[in-house]
Amino acid sequence: MARMDDLRTATTVTEPDQAPGPGKVPVDFESFFLAHHLRLFRALWLMTRNRHEAEEVMQDAFLRVWERWDRVATLPDPEGYLYRTAMNAFRSRARRAAVAVRKAVGQLPADDELAAVESREAVVRALAPLPPRQRAAIVLTDVLDMSSEEAAKALGIKAVTVRVLAARARSTLKRGMGERDD
Amino acid sequence: MTDIRDRLREASNLVSGPAQPFERLVARRDRRRRRERIVAGVVAMTLAIGVLGGTLLVLSRTGGTHGVRNPGSSSTGTHGKGNAHGSTGSKLAGRLALGDGQFFYMKSTIVTPDGNIVKETWWASDASGRAAFDCTIPNCDNVWGPGATGSFGPGDFPTDSDVTGLSTDPAVLAGQLLERTGPAGESPEPGQISPGPELTPGVSAGSEWRAITELLRDPNTEPDLRAAIYQVAKTVPGVEVMDATTDPAGRAGVGLRFPYDGGQVVEYDFDPATLQLLAIRSGVASGFDTGYSVYELGIVDSTDHAPTGDQWLTPEITGPLPTP
Numbered sequence: 001m002a003r004m005d006d007l008r009t010a011t012t013v014t015e016p017d018q019a020p021g022p023g024k025v026p027v028d029f030e031s032f033f034l035a036h037h038l039r040l041f042r043a044l045w046l047m048t049r050n051r052h053e054a055e056e057v058m059q060d061a062f063l064r065v066w067e068r069w070d071r072v073a074t075l076p077d078p079e080g081y082l083y084r085t086a087m088n089a090f091r092s093r094a095r096r097a098a099v100a101v102r103k104a105v106g107q108l109p110a111d112d113e114l115a116a117v118e119s120r121e122a123v124v125r126a127l128a129p130l131p132p133r134q135r136a137a138i139v140l141t142d143v144l145d146m147s148s149e150e151a152a153k154a155l156g157i158k159a160v161t162v163r164v165l166a167a168r169a170r171s172t173l174k175r176g177m178g179e180r181d182d
Numbered sequence: 183m184t185d186i187r188d189r190l191r192e193a194s195n196l197v198s199g200p201a202q203p204f205e206r207l208v209a210r211r212d213r214r215r216r217r218e219r220i221v222a223g224v225v226a227m228t229l230a231i232g233v234l235g236g237t238l239l240v241l242s243r244t245g246g247t248h249g250v251r252n253p254g255s256s257s258t259g260t261h262g263k264g265n266a267h268g269s270t271g272s273k274l275a276g277r278l279a280l281g282d283g284q285f286f287y288m289k290s291t292i293v294t295p296d297g298n299i300v301k302e303t304w305w306a307s308d309a310s311g312r313a314a315f316d317c318t319i320p321n322c323d324n325v326w327g328p329g330a331t332g333s334f335g336p337g338d339f340p341t342d343s344d345v346t347g348l349s350t351d352p353a354v355l356a357g358q359l360l361e362r363t364g365p366a367g368e369s370p371e372p373g374q375i376s377p378g379p380e381l382t383p384g385v386s387a388g389s390e391w392r393a394i395t396e397l398l399r400d401p402n403t404e405p406d407l408r409a410a411i412y413q414v415a416k417t418v419p420g421v422e423v424m425d426a427t428t429d430p431a432g433r434a435g436v437g438l439r440f441p442y443d444g445g446q447v448v449e450y451d452f453d454p455a456t457l458q459l460l461a462i463r464s465g466v467a468s469g470f471d472t473g474y475s476v477y478e479l480g481i482v483d484s485t486d487h488a489p490t491g492d493q494w495l496t497p498e499i500t501g502p503l504p505t506p
Contacts, residue, residue, distance in 0.1 A: 043194065059207050123190055124193045142187040177186075
């Protein structure tokens with residue numbers, strides 16, 4: 001067999017929509033950032049379980065949006081664009097590998113806040129063993145209240161896949177919390 | 183037990199936001215811009231020196247009467263979009279550019295001792311298109327996983343990375359790839375087993391090579407960008423340029439090899455005229471015996487069919503492929 005890096009499968013990272021929205025009044029980027037950064041950061045924190053990593057992904061996503069702001073501001077749903085960009089970054093195979101290396105060599109600081117929150121909320125502990133896609137699906141649908149169609153768009157997968165992933169995640173979370181509550 | 187949804191929301195609200203987030207974003211943007219400028223300057227200067235040195239060398243050896251022999255090895259640092267060859271550059275650039283209503287067709291066939299995996303994609307610049315997948319490996323879903331299939335509207339084509347900002351000018355592209363590959367870039371590459379020399383902080387020749395070759399497998403890397411990627415790839419330190427190769431399907435090409443530690447060799451073969459990927463094969467220095475993949479590329483006007491005639495950018499494979 002050939003090397004694994006030569007024989008990789010295609011993943012399903014999708015670029016955000018490009019179509020501009022007619023008559024949309026652009027807002028300035030800073031206002032957009034201030035309006036959305038905390039919500040995105042918290043969602044990413046649940047997905048990555050590390051505030052440093054969450055902030056990196058958030059900043060990368062906002063930076064990419066900022067670089068294209070003249071176009072993004074006129075889109076019908078700039079927030080959707082932001083979340084798709086952030087999910088692309090979160091799911092990037094290369095980024096995950098780089099983060100893993102940094103964690104392994106101790107370059108990525110530990111998240112002290114995570115331990116504090118975990119001690120109060122068993123659900124955060126129970127998130128740990130979930131695969132990244134399941135974690136993303138349940139955070140987008142249950143925490144950010146996205147419909148499965150909206151979450152699907154953000155993740156570049158089908159709505160039915162989001163529903164399956166979120167259902168599996170819920171089931172694992174319930175099981176994990178039950179075991180810990182016992 | 184409290185509802186999972188409520189508990190997740192409560193948990194997320196316990197997390198404090200980052201300090202001075204906008205100021206940090208501005209600082210990050212400024213750092214990135216500075217780095218881009220520096221890298222682009224260094225690469226441009228290096229290429230310019232290389233072009234000058236190469237030109238002087240060729241002139242001194244030939245008396246200035248002959249062109250560069252190998253089309254793939256001609257420097258394109260001063261060429262425009264997608265130029266790969268001296269006087270035929272603009273013609274080739276036109277041929278490689280994807281127009282409105284056109285699709286970049288890529289067929290990859292991965293040949294293993296157990297069977298083949300065939301992926302076909304038709305990609306349009308608005309990120310629409312079609313994908314088809316066929317696998318003859320036993321238990322393929324578990325061994326390989328499901329491939330992308332179906333038709334996709336604008337923006338919906340599943341891709342691995344965003345390459346829209348990448349230049350088809352090799353001199354500019356070289357700087358962009360270094361920046362993109364770096365730890366803070368869009369596509370940071372993990373530490374490599376065979377890193378080779380460090381090109382910029384955090385970017386080794388091995389990681390740069392890997393980033394480049396990943397792009398070649400992406401269906402959204404359009405032909406003009408592919409030609410530029412070839413030009414950059416052959417300048418990566420450690421890469422061996424092979425003037426004449428024959429790919430597993432019997433097609434003549436030019437090759438690039440990156441030597442991995444432990445004697446592992448991965449060779450990429452390219453069409454000498456269009457600089458489009460023909461094949462990837464790996465093995466040890468004594469021979470390629472571990473499987474390979476071959477590529478057939480072209481530009482078509484519809485997602486209904488493969489290229490025909492002049493639409494091919496690589497020779498079509500018509501015969502059976504050898505079993506590894």
